[in-house]
Amino acid sequence: MRDAAPRAVTAICRALEEQIEHGLLASGSQLPAERKLSEVFATTRITLREALSQLEAQGLIYREERRGWFVSPARVAYNPLVRTHFHAMVAEQGRVPATEVLSARLMPATTEICQLLDLPGLSSVYQIRRARRIDGRLVLYVEHYLNPAYFPGVLDFDLTRSLTDLYASEYGIHYGRVRFDMVPTALHTEAAAALKVAAGSPALRIVRVNRDQHGRLIDCDLEFWRHDALHVSVEVPE
Structure with a gap:
């Protein structure tokens, strides 16, 4: 059970990375709300936020206060x-x-x-x-x-x-x-x-x-x- 959360974070990261890489999540587009993403991945908000934070650290997505998460444009x-x-x-x-x-x-x-x-x-x-x-x-x-x-x-x-x-x-x-x-x-x-x-x-x-x-x-x-x-x-x- 202790390994379940890290595995879930990795799975969410890989899924979002692949969709960004293949253009299914377009540059500059807004991601669904965290509640919706939690439902999509059948996970908790805590686990989801850990995955989103990792993707943000990689520069793949970014967050704006009171607006939500977006796919990062090209540098x-x-x-x-x-x-x-x-x-x-x-x-x-x-x-x-x-x-x-x-x-x-x-x-x-x-x-x-x-x-x-x-x-x-x-x-x-x-x-x-x-x-x-x-x-x-x-x-x-x-x-x-x-x-x-x-x-x-x-x-x-x-x-x-x-x-x-x-x-x-x-x-x-x-x-x-x-x-x-x-x-x-x-x-x-x-x-x-x-x-x-x-x-x-x-x-x-x-x-x-x-x-x-x-x-x-x-x-x-x-x-x-x-x-x-x-x-x-x-x-x-x-």
Whole structure:
């Protein structure tokens, strides 16, 4: 009897994996409610949720708060060596990008931001918080921190557009050298709320520190990607 639950979890996982693989459960489609799935597999909600959690960890399905379970779409390829922006990267892969501005303000820089941008204590920075979607699905929460010395009046512009394009068209600033740090993490409360998932959900945290064409530290991004939305792929030239 002790082995019955693990066997049931394995059986549910295999059944759902096969149906996803063969397209019977289409990418982006919503799974039936947990009660219905429990009836289909003749199991308890506890056993079912264990199976769903395993599939979520594999990136095959995902859950949205108060909406239910969905089949994960294909991941987007992300190459840190390619100079592009979110909208261009997503559109080039035949997907539909969208951006929502959550807030934009001038604020005191935290210790972490002061260190990343090499600012003295008690400095101010522009903070722009955005949520980004691919094919309608929330996949990325990002906090942008800008040195206000280089971007006067930036909060007056349309901040749903690419900041890369905004910098070039309005300030004559182009990205130069960039530093990336990537680590697996758990979503903090603010990021989780923006992505409509539970706090503590797995994510990939990418910190990007940007210099301009003159070598000046101009801004940094703190990105939190849903762990099943992204495939990091890098090809280093000879």
